[in-house]
Amino acid sequence: MSDQKSCSCQANLSNFAVVLCEPRYPENIGACARCCKNMGISRLIVIRPENPDWEKMSKLATHEAVDLLENMQTFDDLRTALAGFNYVVGTTARTGRQRRTTIRIKEVASDLAALSNNNQIAILFGSENWGLNNDAISLCHTVVTIPTSDFSSINLAQSVMVICYEIFTAMAANSVVASKLANTAELEGMYGHIKDFFAEIDFLNPENPDYWLLNTRRLFSRVRLTSLEVRVIRGFCRKALWKLKGASKK
Template structure:
């Protein structure tokens, strides 16, 4: 069981804006059932510890005791190198969505060397596009069309169960250490700013144009060194743009001086 423990120690359950303390407690219990001990809660509407512990039971008290609470999602995900978003909705703005069993095998491979987050949205609406942008992959839990709604803790249990089972027979494939979400988001901010300056993206709606780039880089899986290279390219583009702008101003001033000299001679 030691190899399983090693994989699971790198995995965390992240609850974004949960509405009810009971769901936080039940999610903590579900995660503990499947060997995952790290729980992160982001901007909860109610974090009544008594109600959380009532559903977590004494068995998952340690998970609740070490539970991390953040005000915003970007900060909460900053240290993770691979993030999976759960969603029940599909559409043109949501890239290829995987099955829990398939994503579980990928998670086990990646989590050998990378911190991985399972991201769950609010009970009433799930994750919005502005939150899913942080994710490297999306997953939907198949359900009956007659009643597709899942309780938050149920969704946590299904996802963590599939990962637990996949970890019992870890794949031989190896995923190198990836860049953290903090590093990636700084790169995306820098890239967006640079591309807006050269009018490659529409400055009025840059997020729309950045989605394709996010999907592209998520498929590749960037390492920290590659993120630094991309940011270095951005700096070079900015430097070259400033140099050309300075040269253009210098030429205009030179022309103006030439015209003034001719006027003096006249």
């Protein structure tokens, strides 16, 4: 019943970069580029990629995200890559001993969004096999995790997607406009109309005439009708009543 806006959001993630540490598969690098593009992140950095095959990367990136690959920076050394960043976020599925305390991304996303107003933030992802090593973890200001069911090994690009999605939505956390609902006068007019209709088809119990009306009210309360919808329902009742009364006169 409506004309719809696009659901694309404006959120400025220009101070974020995704950093892939020793990624093994070019397909994953390409898929990460696409995720970044979906979530408005334009900086992709790779550290010692095992096989940065252009064909394989760009196929998964799709045409739309190929600019991220073209502008992708490659470093041999993580410290050098991170030099200009003010805040470094590690990601891990592992939370065993010798590891840092981790926090769920959902709990820190809005904090990261706020931090990014004044700071360059790098989000580090480890290799498909081993995750981030302890040296990389030691460079992180915080380490975040994605909660999972028993099977905790999430594909690299999927991890990038969830982390970037949480930050993007926290950044975008903008006001949603609710639709304008029918007012009480409109609703009561409609219920009056429905009552006439129910009476005409003998749908009211003489011993408890309000029973179905009350149920109808409860049902429509759950719908949160708009003014337009109330007019449509009244139009329907009018039509049905007209037909019933016309028919019975024959």
